[in-house]
Amino acid sequence: MAETGLQLGIIVGYLLLALGVGLVAYRLTDRTAEDYFLASRTLGTVVLLFTTFATLLSAFTFFGGPNIAYSAGPEWILVMGLMDGVLFGILWYVIGYKQWLVGKANGYVTLGEMLGDRFGSRRLRALVAGVSLFWLFPYVMLQQQGAGTALAALTDGAVPYWLGAGGITLFMIVYVALSGMRGVAWTDTLQGLFMLGMVWAAVAWILSAVGGPGAATAELAGAAPGHVTLGGGLYTPAYVLSTAVSIAFGVTMFPQVNQRFFVAGSKKVLKRTFALWPVLVILLFVPAFMLGAWAQGLGIAAGEDANVLPLLLNEYTPAWFAALVIAGAMAAMMSSSDSMLLSGSSYLTRDVYRQAVAGVTDRREALVGRLGVVVIALVSFVASLFQPGTLIEIGDTAFGGFAQLALPVLVALYWPGTTRTGMYAGVGGSQLFYLASVFLPFVPASYVFPLAPGLGGWSASVVGMALGLVLTVGVSTVTGHAAGEDAAVYRGRSAD
């Protein structure tokens, strides 16, 4: 019981620290929508890097990822590196930098706004916002669910699930509603550094207890030889590629990440941030996922639904340290959710509310934005209490859903020949196909390429992306520009 008190004390202490940071940011925030949602486009290198990085991370770093490494081997390190280190870095430039230029020149805050302006269409704007919110909302719910589960497991049920999930929700509402993008970015920086520190401390602790990485890997090779072999089992070349491609493109269209493309203070900030991606990915995921794999060799018995990392920590480290790591995992969940709440609210406010209601002032928009945060957080909390199967399924497939948006957007950014009808076809067609593959049992979720069956099955998400590309380009080719379209708004933007 004393142990539970200590663990709770550590987590609450950590949350209060984050809240303090949010309050300082609140004092520096003026009351306009641009400042609330985008920190007036003034974020510096370190803060921008960590806020995007922390946003990318969710409970997967500490729970899902190590669990897969434990059961199937650490190849997810490669998936992560390819996805977040290389592909996302390239997209950071190709989509992110372009969006930054276009956004700065025209004052955009959301993806829907950027597309709606170019294609002269409020309906397209609403469609993109609607699709984004559809995939975002269940994903927020999953994070609350994860927080509730982690707290209940840590305290052996002393903190019931609803209290853990509700407490985290309330906490996020207070500081997101107060501090906006600046507070979120600052706490994300704190949380990113904290997670990095914790995962390395855990590795050092456990490896020194078992005799170094050589000994740990030898144990692993003895217990599960397939785990040190590249490939095999779950991992086919097509699995590695489809997963990395689908998630990397999906990440760029997640509202909270996409909106980051509009917030960099200067070109210099984007440039510096860009080169640090692969380094951060390696620093975080190699140790986190190797720990999961080593746990298999060290005889940690994790059941089907159990998280392996807390079990490993309980075995080799004291209770206070395990609590700190759980606090890190909560940090990961919150740093994803807080940014999602904020961005979701800005989509709702700007792309829906502002389009439907006339004569909204800037101050009023910032106020409605704060209300939006509260509403989204509360509704998703209530949903997390009931955990409806459909919502869980949408949340689990959200990356694929967002990935469907990426190629039509990319085409629109670079090809002046893109037409409004082409965008409707590309966005709508790929979404329908992907939804069908998720929900309709007779639409397959995996596709073997007949010319190279040895590579394994490609995911429906990647197939849908290809379909979206073909539809956007194909339909744009055979249709003309509609009245109100302005291809020039994306053209010829330079940084100076």
Place this chain on the structure above:
Amino acid sequence: MTRETFVWSAVAVLLVALAVPWFWWGSSRVVAGLPVWVWWHVGWMGLTAVVFAVFARRAWGVGVEGGVDG
């Protein structure tokens, strides 16, 4: 497409293509405490970071900024 855009696109494709050491598929060799393919990946990510840094310094804007012809 300018020559510079073409060259950097090829570099990007190469960075993506070899992030996973496909030529060691099925290998279970362990070097210095980790599977050899983990080391490859760590090294490749380091190389990627260096290439990104060089790109950011020398060629930033290629293919994205309008009116910049490399």
